[in-house]
Amino acid sequence: MKFCFADRMANMNGTATREIFKLLSRPEIISFAGGLPATEALPVKALGEICNELLSSPAAYKLLQYGTTEGYPPLTDAIIETVKEFGVNAERENVLVISGGQQGIDLMCKSFLNAGDVVLVENPTYLAALQIFNSYQAKAVGVRADENGIDIADLEAKIKLHKPKFVYLVPTFSNPTGKTYSEQHRKEIARVTAKHGLPVLEDDPYARLRFSGEKINALYHYAQDDNVVYLASFSKILSPGLRVGGAVGNAEIIRKMAICKQGTDLHTSSLAQAIAAEYCRKGLLKPAVKASLPLYASRKNAMMLGIERYMPSEFVHTNPDGGLFVWGEFAGRKLDTAKLLNRAVERNVAYIQGSVFYADGSGQNTIRLNYSNVSEEKIDEGMKALGDFFKEEISKAKN
């Protein structure tokens, strides 16, 4: 039978991330292509104990029955408590429990986007967000950015030109660049978006993974017209496998997102919600994240050292204070990192071509490197292989 799929499917092939997962599954590959938190930081034992307590309690049956779409109230309260650390103040009506941060992006899109609508993003931005905008047949338009974040003048010009439905940003330890917007920069974004009546979706899964520099409040904190929806996720600070996060924002928007969620998955797994809630209630989140930071720092440092030792001198890169990613560009070189990836994999090392993070498909000479789930030893080995590979390619291109 020949099937007549929806128009939205025409541009949805899921290739980029699927290939990445395939690469990750070959054990001989040293992969800097992923986005996984350190496996060593997953609190297996604590979650085992919590599960045991939850399922042996007299109220255990409640976790196995249907729940409400808005979320398990103790988790709602835990989210309200934890986001305060970044200056995010909320009541229960401002919170929707979501099945991971990714669902938050999807529900924001479902609530706001018609086919043909525009979303403004930093160029480059999170690959999966671009794929989600695409699934709503919306157009992502990239805003210019430098090392401090998006260019405010370009942001305002593109708001006027494109009349976007919202702006999507990852202001802290951005995926893919690792960059963090300054306080002044956040205030400017808050000012411009309020002035133009534009909602902002602030995706913030990495902020707690800070191993250097000073903590900064969320963009949400600086919002001048209650126009920022803040996405918190437990994926990078507790467990991605649980699929639990929270969307925090304007009650009217959160209510629309809840209506959308109701049709999508009814509610997030109650057991997963209760595990996350109990982990927070016991006060385990902050100390466990703190204890994991030296590991992240040493891996990031190993990658910096590997870049210095092995990568060609043309490789200009970020040096993040937290999060999972380093971003680099082969300045002045016309390398096509997408085409080169297969050949790098033949040398048993993987990265992600930077172009997939660009709304306009540019950035051919850029790559994203992930250090969070690779040992220091493997980072050295992998960076040597990668450095040798790119040096050869640059040398070939010169001849």
Next chain:
Amino acid sequence: MKFCFADRMANMNGTATREIFKLLSRPEIISFAGGLPATEALPVKALGEICNELLSSPAAYKLLQYGTTEGYPPLTDAIIETVKEFGVNAERENVLVISGGQQGIDLMCKSFLNAGDVVLVENPTYLAALQIFNSYQAKAVGVRADENGIDIADLEAKIKLHKPKFVYLVPTFSNPTGKTYSEQHRKEIARVTAKHGLPVLEDDPYARLRFSGEKINALYHYAQDDNVVYLASFSKILSPGLRVGGAVGNAEIIRKMAICKQGTDLHTSSLAQAIAAEYCRKGLLKPAVKASLPLYASRKNAMMLGIERYMPSEFVHTNPDGGLFVWGEFAGRKLDTAKLLNRAVERNVAYIQGSVFYADGSGQNTIRLNYSNVSEEKIDEGMKALGDFFKEEISKAKN
């Protein structure tokens, strides 16, 4: 700030099911409005033990890391094994793990529906499915049905007239009617849909909850052109709170649904998947469901007895062999059960107005009654209150 939401939100208010949840939360209400499996049948102890084993195993960290969108392979295999019981044969490429059956409906819609497209449904059909079609700005068109299922001639006429994208059916212990299509009926649906090149979405969460009559194969089993997508769910036979199910069907469709799921929630909670997989692997599913059937049977019988004792003679109703629901109509009476609901609740008894299950909003004099999560004693008490209430209303209407 004034928000400009997507066009799809105009008709999405989520009211009907939200009101139901509110009713359920008042302890003095005897609610026949829900759709919950019997709380007594939830295998709390077994799941506690499984959780404990899973999270104390050396591979536990895998359940806390990211997984693949397609699903946790042991669960994929468990789904393949369990659906065989209903004549559903599948390979791994035919299976997508989903976050509950509801997500299967959503992903089928996302894969197939453009705004303005038509989906054929039995009249009446599952309320949440209608809401999901609505969220894709598609139109649900109801096919006439009698006690054996949809009218084949009307089905074929409406296929020709509306050129639908697919047909959505709940052929076994239907929500809302409790009806089951005969084998002959399934074959006819398979023949007609194959003839017209039309996919079918078969929603089958209740088939295992059979307490009388003979087991029947799924509609999928009779498909003549690999055009049926079968939705299996663990919500009614293990735990709705886990949010785990499986979509089984044509590999091309399943691949499209997986691409859609990738953007929606990345993957289903790994721990929830592993719990369901292990529960199946240990062989607990079949005996536990079997052990729960006398409870469901006695509750259904209590409701039949309550109808006979207390309901007005005009109340014509189904008498299901399984599942969760009884459906009834006040034959020849112009009662508006939607308007009457609030007054019934004042008498501490709740039902759902049948009109919300009709694609065209008809069925004003129908109601759906749920017996699965109410004790026999409460069923008697509630049916007396409901019967007295409707007798008074009919008497008033006569005067």
